Amino acid sequence: MNSTRMSLKLHPKHGLLVVVLVATLFPIYWMVNMALQRSEDVFKNVSLLPSSITFEHMISIFTTENYLLPLFNSFIITAISLTIVMVCGLSSAYVLGRRSFSIAYNKSLLIWILLVRVLPPITFALPLYILMNELGLLNTKIPIILAHILVNLPLVIWFMLAFFTSVPNEIEESARVDGASEFTIYYKVVLPLVLPGIAAVTILSFMASWNEYLYSVIFIQSPSDFTIPLKLATLNSEQELTEWGKVASGGIISMLPVLIIAMFMQKHLMNGLTAGAVKE
Amino acid sequence: MHSKRRFQWIMLAPVLILLTGLTVFPIVYTIVNSFTDYYYLASEAKQYVGLSNYMKVVKDEVFQQAVWNTTRFMLLAVAIETIVGLAIAVLVESMKRGVKILRVSILIPSLLPPVTVALIWQMMLSNHNGIINHMLSWFGFDPFNFLMDIRIAFYAILFIDVWQWTPFAFLLIYAALQAVPKSQYEAAKVDGANSMSIFRHITVPNIMPALLFVILLRTIDTFRLFDKVNILTGGGPANSTTTITQYIYRQGVYNLQIGYGSAAAIVMAGLVLVFSVFYIKRSIGGAQDELRH
Amino acid sequence: MKKRFAILLSLVMMVSIFTACSAKGPDRLVIAARGGSHVTAMEAVKEAFEKEHKVKVEIIGLEAADLKQKVSLDAKNKQGAYDLIMADDPWMPEFSEGGIFANLSKLGVEADDDFEESSIALGKNPYATGDLYALPFSGNVQLFFYNKQLLESHNYDVPKSWEEVLTIAKDLHADGASGYVIRGQQGNPIVSDFLPILWAYGGQVFDDAWKAQVNSEPAKQALNTYIQLLAVGSNYETTDIVSSVSEGRAAMALGWPSWFIKGEDASADYAPIPAKGTANAETAATGMIGNWMMGVTANAKNPELAAKFLTFITSSETQKKMVEHGGVPTRKSVYLDKELSAKYKHFPTQLEALQNSVARPRTPKWSRVEEALGSELSAAIAGTKSVEKALSDANQAIDQIMQ
Numbered sequence: 012m013n014s015t016r017m018s019l020k021l022h023p024k025h026g027l028l029v030v031v032l033v034a035t036l037f038p039i040y041w042m043v044n045m046a047l048q049r050s051e052d053v054f055k056n057v058s059l060l061p062s063s064i065t066f067e068h069m070i071s072i073f074t075t076e077n078y079l080l081p082l083f084n085s086f087i088i089t090a091i092s093l094t095i096v097m098v099c100g101l102s103s104a105y106v107l108g109r110r111s112f113s114i115a116y117n118k119s120l121l122i123w124i125l126l127v128r129v130l131p132p133i134t135f136a137l138p139l140y141i142l143m144n145e146l147g148l149l150n151t152k153i154p155i156i157l158a159h160i161l162v163n164l165p166l167v168i169w170f171m172l173a174f175f176t177s178v179p180n181e182i183e184e185s186a187r188v189d190g191a192s193e194f195t196i197y198y199k200v201v202l203p204l205v206l207p208g209i210a211a212v213t214i215l216s217f218m219a220s221w222n223e224y225l226y227s228v229i230f231i232q233s234p235s236d237f238t239i240p241l242k243l244a245t246l247n248s249e250q251e252l253t254e255w256g257k258v259a260s261g262g263i264i265s266m267l268p269v270l271i272i273a274m275f276m277q278k279h280l281m282n283g284l285t286a287g288a289v290k291e
Numbered sequence: 292m293h294s295k296r297r298f299q300w301i302m303l304a305p306v307l308i309l310l311t312g313l314t315v316f317p318i319v320y321t322i323v324n325s326f327t328d329y330y331y332l333a334s335e336a337k338q339y340v341g342l343s344n345y346m347k348v349v350k351d352e353v354f355q356q357a358v359w360n361t362t363r364f365m366l367l368a369v370a371i372e373t374i375v376g377l378a379i380a381v382l383v384e385s386m387k388r389g390v391k392i393l394r395v396s397i398l399i400p401s402l403l404p405p406v407t408v409a410l411i412w413q414m415m416l417s418n419h420n421g422i423i424n425h426m427l428s429w430f431g432f433d434p435f436n437f438l439m440d441i442r443i444a445f446y447a448i449l450f451i452d453v454w455q456w457t458p459f460a461f462l463l464i465y466a467a468l469q470a471v472p473k474s475q476y477e478a479a480k481v482d483g484a485n486s487m488s489i490f491r492h493i494t495v496p497n498i499m500p501a502l503l504f505v506i507l508l509r510t511i512d513t514f515r516l517f518d519k520v521n522i523l524t525g526g527g528p529a530n531s532t533t534t535i536t537q538y539i540y541r542q543g544v545y546n547l548q549i550g551y552g553s554a555a556a557i558v559m560a561g562l563v564l565v566f567s568v569f570y571i572k573r574s575i576g577g578a579q580d581e582l583r584h
Numbered sequence: 585m586k587k588r589f590a591i592l593l594s595l596v597m598m599v600s601i602f603t604a605c606s607a608k609g610p611d612r613l614v615i616a617a618r619g620g621s622h623v624t625a626m627e628a629v630k631e632a633f634e635k636e637h638k639v640k641v642e643i644i645g646l647e648a649a650d651l652k653q654k655v656s657l658d659a660k661n662k663q664g665a666y667d668l669i670m671a672d673d674p675w676m677p678e679f680s681e682g683g684i685f686a687n688l689s690k691l692g693v694e695a696d697d698d699f700e701e702s703s704i705a706l707g708k709n710p711y712a713t714g715d716l717y718a719l720p721f722s723g724n725v726q727l728f729f730y731n732k733q734l735l736e737s738h739n740y741d742v743p744k745s746w747e748e749v750l751t752i753a754k755d756l757h758a759d760g761a762s763g764y765v766i767r768g769q770q771g772n773p774i775v776s777d778f779l780p781i782l783w784a785y786g787g788q789v790f791d792d793a794w795k796a797q798v799n800s801e802p803a804k805q806a807l808n809t810y811i812q813l814l815a816v817g818s819n820y821e822t823t824d825i826v827s828s829v830s831e832g833r834a835a836m837a838l839g840w841p842s843w844f845i846k847g848e849d850a851s852a853d854y855a856p857i858p859a860k861g862t863a864n865a866e867t868a869a870t871g872m873i874g875n876w877m878m879g880v881t882a883n884a885k886n887p888e889l890a891a892k893f894l895t896f897i898t899s900s901e902t903q904k905k906m907v908e909h910g911g912v913p914t915r916k917s918v919y920l921d922k923e924l925s926a927k928y929k930h931f932p933t934q935l936e937a938l939q940n941s942v943a944r945p946r947t948p949k950w951s952r953v954e955e956a957l958g959s960e961l962s963a964a965i966a967g968t969k970s971v972e973k974a975l976s977d978a979n980q981a982i983d984q985i986m987q
Contacts, residue, residue, distance in 0.1 A: 233665035332682030527770025
């Protein structure tokens, strides 16, 4: 009796959810559809179900477009910049967030970091490009790695600040009484307590880095340094006939890493965000 | 005490060095350039031209349009994304089963690279081969030229942004909903409150920080909108989708008028500062309060 | 564990930085090219050169705006990322004066007489008379692109004036087809699409003293015609123009030969662009040249080898091979080749169009002029500005840029 009433009551809700899911997932399905059809069918037989199945585009972006190289570049750039951002960002957020430290210019430092977070990246991009050129660094991956650091560092500090401030002072003090060094307190005592935040912000920074476009389009000239977003934008070129199959295949591959994260790390992201949202 | 001091500076040093190198120079350089006629390929040295770049930027119709477009985009996108995100979060929260798979599926769009998102929609919105126009034709409509129609292009880009980022708003709000203490709901139910007033008096206050967080993140992000516009419309038709970042990119990077582009960038930075004074005050205030406890 | 991870990462970092530096030895040439058929054609023929000179030729295809931006930003780089670059011909004055190109004569590359004169003129700075900075790579020239069957079924010949185009378009529109397709995206597309009509009506962007002329009476007539054409037609981007005209959903448009290589049974064809506004008016040259040029960068790592590649890729032998892969020749001998012109029936039309072609105004500021004009034209066709207001605003903006 009770259960039938429940399911009846839930009906409109289910309908709404279906609408939400279709609206969310259809475009992704469509991309897969485009990637797996023969080029002729993409133009001639537009229908909801693929009218032919082929892996030629998936294969050709690796054979003729050398898609592995931008994949590799994106991974390297993301991995290096993320490591630096996490190491530096966590340590400074810790010092800024714990009241046992008294930094003379604490407030101005915070304002500075927040400003970097809100100011438009285009303000930094061009002068940085010219600076890197003067330093002769443009033939390396250093400029783009630094740009990714610039994008993510304020995010990490800002996000982690709330986590560090919320760790009870007593924990730190008792470790200090036990004679632990400052570094041990930070590394062994406080860091483990903010792990949910670290996990969440790592995921957020990874996404930001993996998806970054503006700096890439300005900083990277040489094809041997291209990242995934840049390569994708290049595959899609107006004025000449676009090969949708290739573009769609490239798009699918571009989303795999983040999808994997969504599948396996989502719990951590949720935990971190929940904790963060409560503290905000 | 001494070692503690040293420790904190060691901890801060990398960030101080990185930020100094990566922000102080660019800002100063941009300000200096904004007073010059710096053209990237010029053979002569740049000349100081006073405030004339700024005068030109402020008077330029296209720039004004870009500011208006960006502001309008920001307000609409943030409002829609927050409200729809909240609605979906409430909807999913009320589900008993399948929540995990729902959460993952709904989140997918906000995980995609914006470039990929732009390309997916470009395929779908295309005139003849796009599925959307095909579906419209099943209902007897003529194809729409979504990205080239002055009445639609702006909203098409807005829609794409909403499609991509509502899931993100959903996730943050949903996380906050999960954290609302169940005891508060039960207490309210005991008091005989109806579901509307429970939502208003218990749910909303509890998730307020998350809502503000969403609004803040999306405001910062939408104000610098660039990738979608640059790939999908290039600012057209008739500048109806030009954003400030896109404008600066066209002038400063594509046309290489670095002096002029710098002036526009400084104006944009000024606008952003006006918007964010409240936020910075609040953040700093919050942090200081915590420290003073 | 974490320490090991950190060590590993720093190792990866060092290695990647090293590989990034060392991967660019002298044994590779990097070409920044316009994406699409040009790249396909070069990829198809580069192997012979690679084998002969033991070098790897890497071609990067970019969208036009990205190409211009990347090439210009790379120009002040001490050691450039590109050895050879392609440039749309209106960029030539800006690129040559900006010092992006190496002087080809100094590298021992000479233009021979086989290149079509109007094409080779584009590669010189100043135009037609100065030093040689680039060779024509792709002999694109804008043509009238139409569906033959559709026009024949309504008993129309290829129109000779824009008045006729409009009449035909109206008639076909009444029968349910799209009469004329404009390529009206803001920026380069709408300007390229509109200029031939402006010229046909006797209009000009600049007078002899580089004063803007786009608010003239002919310009207004041309823009009015353009808007009327849109009213009985559509506004598409390239892919849709090609598919709609070749499939007969649309009748007429302006097009570039590199878009569409017609097979035997295709119902779309190319013709010269109508050269006058009204039927009784005088004809003007309207075939807008849009060659893609190729030159060696001033900061190339290996200019001599790059120059050799340039000679190789523009040779008549290579051009003949590239035709099969969508290449558009720039040499007379290739157009007049019996085998090729038997197979590609539009070759005579195209060579004729090239020989009678007009170049866009030769100024280093053309990109900015194009941007200003494109934005106003876009406003006019969208209806946010009247024809008069849009053109007078454009005139003012262009004058300001040219100051």
